[in-house]
Amino acid sequence: MDITRSVQDLYERFPFPPDPVTQTPPPGWNWRWSWSFAHSFCLGRRPRHEDIRILDAGCGTGVGTEYLAYQNPRATVTAIDLSAASLAVARQRCEKFSNVELAQMTLLDVGQLEGGFDFINCVGVLHHLEDPVAGLRALADKLAPGGLMHLFVYGELGRWEIRLMQEAIRLLRAESGSLENGLRIGRELFNTLPESNRLVQAERERWVLENRDDACFVDMYVQVQEICYTIPTLFELIDHSGLTFMGFSNPNFWSTERLLGRAPWLVEQADSLDMRTRLRLIELLDPSVSHYEFFLGRPPLAMTQWTDTRLLDALAHRSPYLKPWPAQQLFDHEYEVVNLSETEVAFLDGCNGRRSVGALLADHPLPEGLADVRKMLRHFMLQLDLDLQAPAEAH
Ligand SMILES: C[S@@+](CC[C@H](N)C(=O)[O-])C[C@H]1O[C@@H](n2cnc3c(N)ncnc32)[C@H](O)[C@@H]1O
Structure with a gap:
C-alpha cells in the first residue's frame, strides 16, 4: 500500500479526533481559529472584511472546523479530508452551521477547488504526508494575497519517546500486522514495562489522559507515517512555501524570558541573536517541544505599529x-x-x-x-x- 493509502486507511478505521458530537456551540474560545484574532495577532489590527473564505485542510472529524464555523459566522468554510469516515462525523458535528461545506479529497489536489482562500487552517496533517513540501506548496498556491495560514506540525525533540515506541511496535507488529494488532501490542507494552521506564514515564506525564481513547493511542503510537521537525528543518519547510513566517501561535513558549528570566544578561544576549538562531537556542534549552504551531502569510502584509x-x-x-x-x-x-x-x-x-x-x-x-x-x-x-x-x- 502506498503511504497516502495507508494514512487514509488508518483514519478510516480510527477517525480522529474522537471527541463526541454535540448540538451546543464548541466549548470556550480558540483565538487561533478566529480570523479577526489571527489577523490582529499577525498584523496588529482587525481585518477589513469578515465575509472571507476559509479552508480547513485535513479536517478529520471536524473539531477545528466547528470552531472555524462558530467563531467566523460571516465566513464560508470548506473542509477537506482523505477519510470518508472522519468526514461523516465532521458532517454531523457541523450540521448546525449553514456556512460549512465538506469534501473528500487529498490536500495535494486543492488546486481543483475554485478561487483562493483568505484563511487556511492545516493542523496535524502535513507531517503525515509523504512529501510535506508538496502539500504545503499546494496550500500556499491557494492562499489569497494578504491571506494567513495556521499550521501545526510535530516536533522531533519532544516526541523522542513516542518515536521510539512507534518503532518498537512496528518491530513487534511486523509488516503484515493490522492496526488493531499494533494497538494491542502497544497497550500491552505500556502495561508490561517497569514504571521507571523512560517511555512509560513520558506517557504517564504527558499523554495518558488523551490516550485512553484507542483512536488517540493509534494516532500517536501506531502511526504509519510521521515526519517530525526541528527549528532548522521547520524553516527549510517554510522557505519552500514562499510564504512569510508571521510567528508562533504559542508565543509564550518561545520567550527567552520564560527560560532565562533569572539572568537578564543571558536574556539580552539571546535576544540579540537572529530570530532562527534564537528559536533554535530555546528548543535546545527546552527540548519538550512536541509540536510547532504557527502562522504564515502571503504578501502584501502591512504590519501596523501602534506608536x-x-x-x-x-x-x-x-x-x-x-x-x-x-x-x-x-x-x-x-x-x-x-x-x-x-x-x-x-x-x-x-x-x-x-x-x-x-x-x-x-x-x-x-x-x-x-x-x-x-x-x-x-x-x-x-x-x-x-x-x-x-x-x-x-x-
Ligand atoms: C491527526 S488528524 C488531524 C485532524 C484535524 N485537523 C484536527 O486537528 O483535529 C490528521 C487528518 O489528516 C488527514 N489527512 C492525512 N493526509 C491527508 C491528505 N493528503 N489530504 C487530506 N487529508 C489528509 C487524515 O485523514 C486525518 O483525518
Whole structure:
C-alpha cells in the first residue's frame, strides 16, 4: 500500500479526533481559529472584511472546523479530508452551521477547488504526508494575497519517546500486522514495562489522559507515517512555501524570558541573536517541544505599529470572547484568570468599534494610561482598527 493509502486507511478505521458530537456551540474560545484574532495577532489590527473564505485542510472529524464555523459566522468554510469516515462525523458535528461545506479529497489536489482562500487552517496533517513540501506548496498556491495560514506540525525533540515506541511496535507488529494488532501490542507494552521506564514515564506525564481513547493511542503510537521537525528543518519547510513566517501561535513558549528570566544578561544576549538562531537556542534549552504551531502569510502584509499617537487614534473593539460580560474576573485568551478594576471594565465596555482609545481614556482614565491599554491588548481583550478619518501620524 502506498503511504497516502495507508494514512487514509488508518483514519478510516480510527477517525480522529474522537471527541463526541454535540448540538451546543464548541466549548470556550480558540483565538487561533478566529480570523479577526489571527489577523490582529499577525498584523496588529482587525481585518477589513469578515465575509472571507476559509479552508480547513485535513479536517478529520471536524473539531477545528466547528470552531472555524462558530467563531467566523460571516465566513464560508470548506473542509477537506482523505477519510470518508472522519468526514461523516465532521458532517454531523457541523450540521448546525449553514456556512460549512465538506469534501473528500487529498490536500495535494486543492488546486481543483475554485478561487483562493483568505484563511487556511492545516493542523496535524502535513507531517503525515509523504512529501510535506508538496502539500504545503499546494496550500500556499491557494492562499489569497494578504491571506494567513495556521499550521501545526510535530516536533522531533519532544516526541523522542513516542518515536521510539512507534518503532518498537512496528518491530513487534511486523509488516503484515493490522492496526488493531499494533494497538494491542502497544497497550500491552505500556502495561508490561517497569514504571521507571523512560517511555512509560513520558506517557504517564504527558499523554495518558488523551490516550485512553484507542483512536488517540493509534494516532500517536501506531502511526504509519510521521515526519517530525526541528527549528532548522521547520524553516527549510517554510522557505519552500514562499510564504512569510508571521510567528508562533504559542508565543509564550518561545520567550527567552520564560527560560532565562533569572539572568537578564543571558536574556539580552539571546535576544540579540537572529530570530532562527534564537528559536533554535530555546528548543535546545527546552527540548519538550512536541509540536510547532504557527502562522504564515502571503504578501502584501502591512504590519501596523501602534506608536502612542497612533494608539490614541485607534478604534477599539472589545473582544467577543469576553463572556459573561461585564465582569471583573475573566479568563483571557489562554484561559488564564485576569482581574479587572471597575475603571478597566468601564473602559472595555465602551470599546464598541466606534470610539477611539484616546476618547475612551478621557472618559475612563486608567492609572497607567496607554500602558494599561497595552496590557489589555496582550491579554487579547480588545482589538484595534485604524481610524481612517484620524489625521495621519507624521513619520
Ligand atoms: C491527526 S488528524 C488531524 C485532524 C484535524 N485537523 C484536527 O486537528 O483535529 C490528521 C487528518 O489528516 C488527514 N489527512 C492525512 N493526509 C491527508 C491528505 N493528503 N489530504 C487530506 N487529508 C489528509 C487524515 O485523514 C486525518 O483525518
